[in-house]
Amino acid sequence: MSFNIFIYALDKIITPTIMVVADAQMRFKSMEIINNAILNECSKEFNYDDIIHIEKDKDGNIVFLKADTLKMNKIATDISISSQNELKKMGETGIKIPIGYIFKNNILAQMGPKVPVIMEPIGYIETKYQSEFESAGINQTRHKIYVQVSARVRVIIPTKNNEIEVKREVPIAETIIVGKIPNTFIDLDLNDASYKLDNTYKN
Numbered sequence: 001m002s003f004n005i006f007i008y009a010l011d012k013i014i015t016p017t018i019m020v021v022a023d024a025q026m027r028f029k030s031m032e033i034i035n036n037a038i039l040n041e042c043s044k045e046f047n048y049d050d051i052i053h054i055e056k057d058k059d060g061n062i063v064f065l066k067a068d069t070l071k072m073n074k075i076a077t078d079i080s081i082s083s084q085n086e087l088k089k090m091g092e093t094g095i096k097i098p099i100g101y102i103f104k105n106n107i108l109a110q111m112g113p114k115v116p117v118i119m120e121p122i123g124y125i126e127t128k129y130q131s132e133f134e135s136a137g138i139n140q141t142r143h144k145i146y147v148q149v150s151a152r153v154r155v156i157i158p159t160k161n162n163e164i165e166v167k168r169e170v171p172i173a174e175t176i177i178v179g180k181i182p183n184t185f186i187d188l189d190l191n192d193a194s195y196k197l198d199n200t201y202k203n
Contacts, residue, residue, distance in 0.1 A: 019157060019160055026117065026164070027164055030151065033087055034168040036086075037082040037086060038172070048145075050068070051173075052066070060179045067190055069192045073195060076195035077195045080197035083125055084125050091120050091121070091153070099114070116158065118156050120156070122154050122163065125149065126151075127147065129145060131143070131146075131190050139178065140178055141177045143176075149168050
């Protein structure tokens with residue numbers, strides 16, 4: 001009888017609380033991993049002048065603005081693969097959450113047995129770019145480029161599992177373009193410069 005009560009309490013009271021904590025912890029760690037992957041790969045490979053080609057006429061007006069999608073795809077691929085590999089490593093190692101967390105008390109938080117939590121990436125890890133233009137003065141335009149990575153992961157504890165989505169957007173370039181830019185270039189299309197990695201990929 002006592003055992004049945006314990007199992008009921010575990011399922012109805014302890015498990016949901018531990019699951020909430022596990023989701024939050026794994027979300028934080030996943031975002032940290034993705035953030036580091038973006039910064040590491042972009043610091044090695046992303047140079048604005050190599051990626052965005054600007055041509056001007058004799059009066060200094062912008063007549064051509066084009067992204068090197070081949071280079072951007074290479075960087076996006078490296079970010080996705082690096083993110084996936086590090087997420088898998090962290091997921092297999094996992095974390096342990098003390099049962100004391102359910103009492104929401106700082107004194108008791110580290111008490112009691114620890115529940116193991118593991119994680120696995122599922123679906124796709126997608127890396128894409130966002131481009132933003134804004135006025136920075138007369139005939140000056142500020143151009144910002146962001147990298148956005150999104151992934152789905154499954155958080156697993158012994159009695160339950162849950163799927164969460166993790167998204168991280170990091171600015172990787174900002175420059176001032178001097179010269180009049182035609183409105184047709186204000187929405188620089190970077191849709192082709194992206195990469196979607198299936199989690200069946202094996203390194």
